[in-house]
Amino acid sequence: MTFLHKFPKAAKVSKANFIVAFIALGLGGFFGFIQALHRTGVFRGFFNSGEYYTLLTGHGVLLALIFTTFFIAGLFVWGVTRSLEREPENMTFTWSWFWIMTIGLVMAAVAILGGLVPNGSIRAAVLYTFYPPLQAHPMFYIGLALVLIGSWMAGADWFWSYRKWREENPTDRIPILTFMTLFTMLMWYVCTIGLAIEVVGLLIPWSLGWVVEIEPLLPRTLFWFFGHAVVYFWLLPAYYVWYAILPKLSGGRLFSDSMTRIVFIIFLILSTPVGYHHQYADAGISLGFKFYAMATTMLLLLPSLMTLFTVVASMEHGARQRGGKGYFAWVGKLPWDRPAFVGCALAGIMFAAGGFSGMINAGMNVNLLIHNTLWIPGHFHLTVGTAVALTFMAISYWLVPQLTGRKLKFKTLALIQPYTWFLGMTLMSNAMHRAGLAGVPRRTAEPEFNTNAMSFDPVFGTMGEMKWQIAIGGTILLISLILFLWVITTSWLAGEKSDKPVDDYIPEPLSGVEHTPAVLDNMKLWFALALILVLLAYSFPLWEMIQDGIFEPGALPRPS
Amino acid sequence: MHIHKFERFWIKLSFGLIAFFIASVIYGFVAMDLKVIGDYQTIDPQNLGETEFGTPGVRKVTKNGQTEYEVYVQTIQFAFQPGTARPITVPANTRVTFYITSPDVLHGFEVAGTNINTMSIPGQVAKLTTIFPESREYGLVCNEYCGPAHHIMEGKIKVVPKSEFDKSNLVQ
Numbered sequence: 001m002t003f004l005h006k007f008p009k010a011a012k013v014s015k016a017n018f019i020v021a022f023i024a025l026g027l028g029g030f031f032g033f034i035q036a037l038h039r040t041g042v043f044r045g046f047f048n049s050g051e052y053y054t055l056l057t058g059h060g061v062l063l064a065l066i067f068t069t070f071f072i073a074g075l076f077v078w079g080v081t082r083s084l085e086r087e088p089e090n091m092t093f094t095w096s097w098f099w100i101m102t103i104g105l106v107m108a109a110v111a112i113l114g115g116l117v118p119n120g121s122i123r124a125a126v127l128y129t130f131y132p133p134l135q136a137h138p139m140f141y142i143g144l145a146l147v148l149i150g151s152w153m154a155g156a157d158w159f160w161s162y163r164k165w166r167e168e169n170p171t172d173r174i175p176i177l178t179f180m181t182l183f184t185m186l187m188w189y190v191c192t193i194g195l196a197i198e199v200v201g202l203l204i205p206w207s208l209g210w211v212v213e214i215e216p217l218l219p220r221t222l223f224w225f226f227g228h229a230v231v232y233f234w235l236l237p238a239y240y241v242w243y244a245i246l247p248k249l250s251g252g253r254l255f256s257d258s259m260t261r262i263v264f265i266i267f268l269i270l271s272t273p274v275g276y277h278h279q280y281a282d283a284g285i286s287l288g289f290k291f292y293a294m295a296t297t298m299l300l301l302l303p304s305l306m307t308l309f310t311v312v313a314s315m316e317h318g319a320r321q322r323g324g325k326g327y328f329a330w331v332g333k334l335p336w337d338r339p340a341f342v343g344c345a346l347a348g349i350m351f352a353a354g355g356f357s358g359m360i361n362a363g364m365n366v367n368l369l370i371h372n373t374l375w376i377p378g379h380f381h382l383t384v385g386t387a388v389a390l391t392f393m394a395i396s397y398w399l400v401p402q403l404t405g406r407k408l409k410f411k412t413l414a415l416i417q418p419y420t421w422f423l424g425m426t427l428m429s430n431a432m433h434r435a436g437l438a439g440v441p442r443r444t445a446e447p448e449f450n451t452n453a454m455s456f457d458p459v460f461g462t463m464g465e466m467k468w469q470i471a472i473g474g475t476i477l478l479i480s481l482i483l484f485l486w487v488i489t490t491s492w493l494a495g496e497k498s499d500k501p502v503d504d505y506i507p508e509p510l511s512g513v514e515h516t517p518a519v520l521d522n523m524k525l526w527f528a529l530a531l532i533l534v535l536l537a538y539s540f541p542l543w544e545m546i547q548d549g550i551f552e553p554g555a556l557p558r559p560s
Numbered sequence: 561m562h563i564h565k566f567e568r569f570w571i572k573l574s575f576g577l578i579a580f581f582i583a584s585v586i587y588g589f590v591a592m593d594l595k596v597i598g599d600y601q602t603i604d605p606q607n608l609g610e611t612e613f614g615t616p617g618v619r620k621v622t623k624n625g626q627t628e629y630e631v632y633v634q635t636i637q638f639a640f641q642p643g644t645a646r647p648i649t650v651p652a653n654t655r656v657t658f659y660i661t662s663p664d665v666l667h668g669f670e671v672a673g674t675n676i677n678t679m680s681i682p683g684q685v686a687k688l689t690t691i692f693p694e695s696r697e698y699g700l701v702c703n704e705y706c707g708p709a710h711h712i713m714e715g716k717i718k719v720v721p722k723s724e725f726d727k728s729n730l731v732q
Contacts, residue, residue: 050708127705131666133682134707216666216682258561281668281678283660283686286599294585298578305574309567364585365594368675372668372703439672441703446711454699454716457673515562548602553683555605558637558665558707 002500003082003402010081011403013094017074018400020102021067022485025389028062029481031055036428036474039445040467047116052445053125053560054115060128061112064234064384066105069147071392072237073101073154076181078399079240080158083175084165088157097153104146111140115560125560127443129223130203132214135557138207145199148192155185173513174521176257177244183264184236186523187229190530191272194225194538202550206557213554217284218545224275225538232271234384236264238351238391241344242311244506245395249341250334252318254509255310258516263310265520266303269530270296273537280364281371289541290364296537297362304355311348317510339411343394343418347387350425354382357433372443375436378429386425393484394418400488401502406495408502414487420480428473431466434458597678597686605663605682608634613661616641617731618650628655632731635660635667635680637707643700643715650717651725652695660686668703671717679704692719 004011037043038052047055077094081087088094114122114137124136158181162174174182198219206214247254254260276293279285316330324330335341357379361367370376397414401407408414438456440447447456456463495501519525563571588594608614612632619630629650634641642648650656660669660680667680678686692698700715720726 049711053705053708053710056705125708131704133665134705217684220666220681256562256564256567259563259567279679280596282684283597283678283681284599284602284684287596290596290598295582298581301578301581302571302574305577306567306571309570313564313566359581363581363588364596365588365675366585368594368596368677371677372670372679439670439674439699439701441668441670441701443703443705444711454672454697454714456699511562511564517561553602553604555664555682560707 002405002498002502002504003078004405005499007081007087009087009091010077013088013098014074014077014399015403016098017070017077018396018403020105021070021074021392022488024062024066024070024105026481026485028059028067029478031059031062033474033478035059036471036477039447040471041446042467042471049445051116053127054112054123056443057115057125057127058109058112061108063389064128064230065144065147066109068234068384068388068392069151070101070105072184072233073098073151075237075240075392075395075399076154076158076184078403079177079244080161080181083177084161086161086165089160089164093153093160094157097150097157099150100153101147101150104143104148104150107139107143107146109143111137111143123560129227131220131223132203132206132216133555133558134560135207136560138204141199141203141207145196145204148195148199151188152192155188158182158185173516173518176254176260176509176513177240179261179521180236180240180243180264182523183268183526184233184240186527186530187236187268187271188233190268190527190534191226191229191233194222194272194275198222198226211551213551213556215545215549215551215553216555217282218542218550220282221275221279221285221542221545224278225272226275227278228275229271231380231384232267234388236267238347238388239263239307241391241395242307242348245398246311246341246344246348247314247318248506249338249344249398250315250318251322252314252316252320253507255313255317256511257509257513258511258520259306259310260509261516261520263303263306265526266300268526269533270300272530273533274300276537277362277364277367280367284545285541289537292537294362294364296533301355301359308352315345337415339408339414339418340394340398342415343390343397343421346418346422347390347394350382350390350422351387353429354379354387358383370436372441373436374432374440374442377442378432378436381425381429381432386421386429390418390421393421396484396488398502398504400492401495401498402504404492404495404501405497405499406491406501407498408487409491409495410487413483417480417483417487420476420483424473424476424480426473427469428477431461431469431473434460435463435466435470438463594675595688597688600687601685602683603661603685605661608661608663612659615731618642618648618729619731620727623655626655628657631656631658633658633660633669633680635662635669635702635706635713637664638702638709638713640669640700640702640713640715643717644713647697647716647718648700649726649729650692650719651722652692652719653722655689655691657687657689660688665706666704667706667713668701670701670703672699672701674698677703692717695719695721
């Protein structure tokens, strides 16, 4: 008996979400490959430099917003159903959130890809941050709003299951998989307030022409109200895998139940008030609020450093169960021949590197050296592009068999895949970081300085070597992505049917829930605290910004 | 609640690291004059012509008996005015204050390889002061996507020795 046989309805929902996620991953990843060749000038024959920004928008939206959201939905359906041992309460409701998100995604994708139609009137080359006054087709904003509404309903669905479970189990502690899901979604509700006000309150009326002018700083600030917490919305499901599943894949058990809960609570409380750290270089926001955001951002290092401890400790415990010895030699006893484990472990190593560059980004004044340079995408290709994406791919090798009741095919290719991703990202990301230090900007179709005789001055290495590392790294990443999609598709369609396609038993933590204080499960308390900190960070500056009118000082819309 | 002694130690170390980072930012502010852009003033992006931005360029001012320079820059799709058609020329070892804004969309104003780096947001004026220590040319880059020809938006800052600085090109 595996998940499919115990909970066939939920398995179907998870699978539907994974199908959408993997299609978005394939398409978005392919765009990334084209960009890697185009911006380095290695090959520019696919599209012209004006169309680059349509592809870049597609890359960002499909990967950062669509792949992540759908994969997370599929993962959480699996986790909530499994840990509460109940199917979703009402399948009509469950399928309606899935279809609302899907319709929204199709609308946004059509608006973006319309930009590739010569002389087409539908365009949305506004990148995934869609700062006004650059204006996209209204369908783009409406599509994003639908994805958002669908994701809220998905969260409500899991809370609904939890409430029903609670009625039947009034004294039990919240199972850890459900706990992590609900806290991630609470954080999502807090941070998406900003996005909802921006998109529904400002951008949709403006793109439909009901209002003409827009104040650029207000929607940008509302975007970043959402925009940093969203990275934790991607990251926490990866943590969920690292806490709940990775210890088991290492051959051991989770180190501490209470520490896991504390980490998720800290993320709920601190994720949103940090948004101004994306606006350190903005005029119009006073230093005090930037400083508050900086200090909060630094405090957010704590739960990630705690995660580092727990993950390494759990893996060490696993390795010692497998006969590992010594201070470091135990690392060799980990199952380096199992694709799901290897992917998660390599993702964790990359995340440590991404964390270090993130600490530099957070340093308010040091940040100006790398603000909006290639350093930034170098950083987030380690975090969301590897820590999150590689973890999701790796855990798919363990989850998809449970959802389809079929064994994994091509296990050798599956094992090669995370190693190739790691190699490709090492090449690409180190070069992007160093190019950024030299001042090479992000988000550009061609390296700057074409027309006058200026050049970038790298601190380490040469511009030529970086260019080739980015192009070759991007190509290796595409190969890795094709391997992943091939293994998953063939296993899904033609894997050997089995009652127990993987070992899906998850053992209890070393320090179990009996040691966990009850206050940690008090969702109302932590949610209220999160709202208070957001109000402290945002109420005054937003109030100040709208004093001269919500749309003033107004700028006119510009085509994207 | 049970917390393993190694984990207690690790959490203490983490707090130490966090305190160190926050202290390093404050040290940069206080001791090294590494400032960050703040709130200066708003402006009507559709009527820049009526302000100093209407005649962008380098101006000479006297502050506290010292000669300083102010540079008003408009970032437009897809050029710096001044900066692209002709370089922004300023003297070395002199205080230079940039005022930067945009009449159309968001742009970036980045002096490549330095920490002079700010957003140019319609409706907001970014103000930043610096002293260029040596005579050389710096590349100027727009580092925020500003439309289909964003990649051609670039310029130059030319820093010349004080003695060679030609004051005839100043904006009055």
